[in-house]
Amino acid sequence: xxxxxxxxxxxxxxxxxxxxxxxxxxxxxxxxxxxxxxxxxxxxxxxxxxxxxxxxxxxxxxxxxxxxxxxxxxxxxxxxxxxxxxxxxxxxxxxxxxxxxxxxxxxxxxxxxxxxxxxxxxxxxxxxxxxxxxxxxxxxxxxxxxxxxxxxxxxxxxxxxxxxxxxxxxxxxxxxxxxxxxxxxxxxxxxxxxxxxxxxxxxxxxxxxxxxxxxxxxxxxxxxxxxxxxxxxxxxxxxxxxxxxxxxxxxxxxxxxxxxxxxxxxxxxxxxxxxxxxxxxxxxxxxxxxxxxxxxxxxxxxxxxxxxxxxxxxxxxxxxxxxxxxxxxxxxxxxxxxxxxxxxxxxxxxxxxxxxxxxxxxxxxxxxxxxxxxxxxxxxxxxxxxxxxxxxxxxxxxxxxxxxxxxxxxxxxxxxxxxxx
Amino acid sequence: xxxxxxxxxxxxxxxxxxxxxxxxxxxxxxxxxxxxxxxxxxxxxxxxxxxxxxxxxxxxxxxxxxxxxxxxxxxxxxxxxxxxxxxxxxxxxxxxxxxxxxxxxxxxxxxxxxxxxxxxxxxxxxxxxxxxxxxxxxxxxxxxxxxxxxxxxxxxxxxxxxxxxxxxxxxxxxxxxxxxxxxxxxxxxxxxxxxxxxxxxxxxxxxxxxxxxxxxxxxxxxxxxxxxxxxxxxxxxxxxxxxxxxxxxxxxxxxxxxxxxxxxxxxxxxxxxxxxxxxxxxxxxxxxxxxxxxxxxxxxxxxxxxxxxxxxxxxxxxxxxxxxxxxxxxxxxxxxxxxxxxxxxxxxxxxxxxxxxxxxxxxxxxxxxxxxxxxxxxxxxxxxxxxxxxxxxxxxxxxxxxxxxxxxxxxxxxxxxxxxx
Numbered sequence: 136x137x138x139x140x141x142x143x144x145x146x147x148x149x150x151x152x153x154x155x156x157x158x159x160x161x162x163x164x165x166x167x168x169x170x171x172x173x174x175x176x177x178x179x180x181x182x183x184x185x186x187x188x189x190x191x192x193x194x195x196x197x198x199x200x201x202x203x204x205x206x207x208x209x210x211x212x213x214x215x216x217x218x219x220x221x222x223x224x225x226x227x228x229x230x231x232x233x234x235x236x237x238x239x240x241x242x243x244x245x246x247x248x249x250x251x252x253x254x255x256x257x258x259x260x261x262x263x264x265x266x267x268x269x270x271x272x273x274x275x276x277x278x279x280x281x282x283x284x285x286x287x288x289x290x291x292x293x294x295x296x297x298x299x300x301x302x303x304x305x306x307x308x309x310x311x312x313x314x315x316x317x318x319x320x321x322x323x324x325x326x327x328x329x330x331x332x333x334x335x336x337x338x339x340x341x342x343x344x345x346x347x348x349x350x351x352x353x354x355x356x357x358x359x360x361x362x363x364x365x366x367x368x369x370x371x372x373x374x375x376x377x378x379x380x381x382x383x384x385x386x387x388x389x390x391x392x393x394x395x396x397x398x399x400x401x402x403x404x405x406x407x408x409x410x411x412x413x414x415x416x417x418x419x420x421x422x423x424x425x426x427x428x429x430x431x432x433x434x435x436x437x438x439x440x441x442x443x444x445x446x447x448x449x450x451x452x453x454x455x456x457x458x459x460x461x462x463x464x465x466x467x468x469x470x471x472x473x474x475x476x477x478x479x480x481x482x483x484x485x486x487x488x489x490x491x492x493x494x495x496x497x498x499x500x501x502x503x504x505x506x507x508x509x510x511x512x513x514x515x516x517x518x519x520x521x522x523x524x525x526x527x528x529x530x531x532x533x534x535x536x537x538x539x540x541x542x543x544x545x546x547x548x549x550x551x552x553x554x555x556x
Numbered sequence: 557x558x559x560x561x562x563x564x565x566x567x568x569x570x571x572x573x574x575x576x577x578x579x580x581x582x583x584x585x586x587x588x589x590x591x592x593x594x595x596x597x598x599x600x601x602x603x604x605x606x607x608x609x610x611x612x613x614x615x616x617x618x619x620x621x622x623x624x625x626x627x628x629x630x631x632x633x634x635x636x637x638x639x640x641x642x643x644x645x646x647x648x649x650x651x652x653x654x655x656x657x658x659x660x661x662x663x664x665x666x667x668x669x670x671x672x673x674x675x676x677x678x679x680x681x682x683x684x685x686x687x688x689x690x691x692x693x694x695x696x697x698x699x700x701x702x703x704x705x706x707x708x709x710x711x712x713x714x715x716x717x718x719x720x721x722x723x724x725x726x727x728x729x730x731x732x733x734x735x736x737x738x739x740x741x742x743x744x745x746x747x748x749x750x751x752x753x754x755x756x757x758x759x760x761x762x763x764x765x766x767x768x769x770x771x772x773x774x775x776x777x778x779x780x781x782x783x784x785x786x787x788x789x790x791x792x793x794x795x796x797x798x799x800x801x802x803x804x805x806x807x808x809x810x811x812x813x814x815x816x817x818x819x820x821x822x823x824x825x826x827x828x829x830x831x832x833x834x835x836x837x838x839x840x841x842x843x844x845x846x847x848x849x850x851x852x853x854x855x856x857x858x859x860x861x862x863x864x865x866x867x868x869x870x871x872x873x874x875x876x877x878x879x880x881x882x883x884x885x886x887x888x889x890x891x892x893x894x895x896x897x898x899x900x901x902x903x904x905x906x907x908x909x910x911x912x913x914x915x916x917x918x919x920x921x922x923x924x925x926x927x928x929x930x931x932x933x934x935x936x937x938x939x940x941x942x943x944x945x946x947x948x949x950x951x952x953x954x955x956x957x958x959x960x961x962x963x964x965x966x967x968x969x970x971x972x973x974x975x976x977x
Binding site: 151158192193206215216222 | 572575576579606609610612613614615616617618620621622624625627628629631632634635636637638639640642643648649650655676700
């Protein structure tokens with residue numbers, strides 16, 4: 136008998152029909168002899184509707200009250216799911232984040248889990264019931280207030296519960312069949328990945344792969360939780376995200392997958408005096424905005440002028456704010472001008488195997504060169520190579536790189552999921 | 557400085573506009589120097605929508621999960637109301653029933669309050685904030701589960717908080733101007749009652765007056781809480797429901813008001829052997845269905861046959877169930893047949909003054925006789941006389957009795973409230 140944590144997203148429980156379908160699946164898992172803990176998100180668009188309501192009564196709603204409001208969403212879906220399961224003859228109990236012991240700090244809207252005390256969840260399992268837990272929400276002991284975990288919070292709830300309960304696996308149900316070697320909408324020949332390390336998954340998620348949130352993967356990695364990303368619309372095996380023990384190596388291909396990201400922009404600080412401390416000064420200013428800086432490139436300074444250019448990428452949404460604060464400090468820093476470019480695309484090639492394989496970069500650059508795609512920035516980590524190209528060449532770039540690394544499959548039937556399957 | 561508990565029903569907070577209007581009113585009360593605790597119901601039709609959802613996933617939803625589901629309704633309205641108040645520059649905090657210390661027994665769907673520990677509400681008041689409390693909901697200590705108080709639960713929450721906090725008044729906001737001497741839709745000349753005793757209010761509520769729930773009035777009476785029933789759409793004074801101290805007498809008219817009720821039906825058990833214990837046997841059978849029996853009349857038995865008829869009224873909704881169980885025990889009891897009549901109306905005349913005034917019954921019966929209205933059943937309490945008539949004569953009955961007791965006002969402009977005023 137296994138202990139399985141299952142997480143269902145909002146699209147899986149968007150309406151009564153979805154809830155009944157998910158309930159059936161949970162009952163199957165329970166009847167197969169497993170202990171089952173389910174983490175559920177709010178139904179479909181509930182969260183957006185609640186946000187609209189909040190905006191209509193107050194332009195800048197208080198964080199405490201916004202969290203109180205939004206947590207109503209999972210309360211609805213979890214109670215309905217528990218009812219549906221009981222309707223199928225299996226005992227089920229729903230628990231709010233606070234009832235399930237999801238203790239967080241007090242940062243409303245993006246709280247971090249500080250402790251998990253799932254005593255009531257365990258009691259439910261002990262009497263043979265399925266425990267349904269509200270995703271995305273927690274409770275701060277100091278203030279006694281309800282908190283939310285921010286984007287991807289339900290994944291994090293599921294992983295944290297799986298860790299605290301010592302679950303055998305944490306299944307993340309979604310509307311696609313798993314993690315793919317590239318986005319199947321861009322690369323129809325993309326393959327579903329059967330197994331991937333959490334290290335690779337982290338890099339893919341950081342590089343723009345949407346299926347899993349970085350934070351949940353980090354938590355799983357830190358606590359040794361095995362994730363299974365799979366579709367709630369069929370019974371296919373999905374993608375296992377595993378944590379090889381220290382020293383243990385996994386038989387695996389050089390490249391796990393390719394991620395692309397069109398959500399970033401590039402800021403170039405032109406004409407920075409090439410004297411020590413200037414880069415530190417610039418990024419201290421940028422950091423004061425809490426912007427998420429990704430790639431940073433500094434070109435060689437011209438001996439004639441003694442000036443260098445510094446470029447970095449960041450989410451487009453944060454562009455205006457960072458430009459504004461840099462412009463206001465122009466004289467302190469002593470640069471010439473700022474350039475802003477939101478027509479960039481970022482491609483990341485990820486694979487633990489590249490640690491021990493030379494020539495990966497060369498092969499990547501060659502593939503892009505052969506396709507006539509210009510590389511504007513490059514950055515690398517131990518298991519990832521990222522390049523920036525023009526936005527309108529990014530899909531072609533993903534396809535040629537996918538082919539160059541022999542990731543294509545002939546089996547295009549298995550590709551991208553969707554409703555009704 | 558006073559401590560005021562205000563309760564707003566679902567129709568007052570049906571949409572963003574309503575929430576903002578209510579927020580403004582609360583801010584006015586706070587800025588006038590009062591401590592304010594607000595109890596709020598779910599927005600408009602939210603509860604019915606959630607019930608529909610429950611029904612669509614499970615024909616017979618579990619009580620625990622239904623309570624979990626329904627309590628999402630107040631969570632939404634209270635958070636939005638707190639946001640709206642903060643948006644007007646006054647601090648506000650929302651609290652669930654459990655955070656506000658509404659401790660109940662474990663009876664899901666119709667829990668009773670067993671203790672009120674509003675420590676967090678007091679803390680909010682101490683820092684100058686308005687405390688917004690979810691109506692209708694509580695928490696059971698033994699099970700750790702969320703409960704709901706059943707119909708009229710938000711009124712009860714407000715009264716219970718007012719009692720526990722020692723509030724100066726508990727204001728019940730509604731869409732009418734207060735309690736009227738009769739339903740203004742039936743009697744256009746009905747007067748708003750300025751003051752009424754809780755004893756009279758209880759009788760009116762029990763007899764079908766819809767504005768206040770019996771349970772809340774009972775709680776207020778037991779704990780000496782003064783209620784002020786008033787409109788959320790204007791600033792008019794409404795109706796004060798007061799608790800005269802023992803021995804204290806209130807200068808008041810003989811008759812407080814008239815209530816009418818078309819929701820009941822009459823069952824007659826025909827041909828019951830007139831031997832001791834038969835009535836007890838019949839009502840033991842009826843009691844086993846948990847039906848709410850109201851008036852009971854036994855006619856004189858016929859000396860020739862030794863048989864009597866027993867009639868009683870009960871809510872139409874419970875008619876089928878009671879008929880069914882009585883029919884199944886026909887042979888045990890030994891009656892001839894059952895008659896069911898759902899075309900009855902009930903009129904109740906209520907007034908503490910009738911204790912010391914003879915002739916009230918006579919005046920009532922004369923007024924009905926003069927109007928050609930037949931009386932089918934009569935029952936009396938110390939401060940109430942109820943009669944049953946044909947359903948289609950009940951409105952006329954209310955009007956003639958209202959006139960006979962000089963309750964009519966000339967001022968018909970003040971009459972029945974509604975949205976938009």
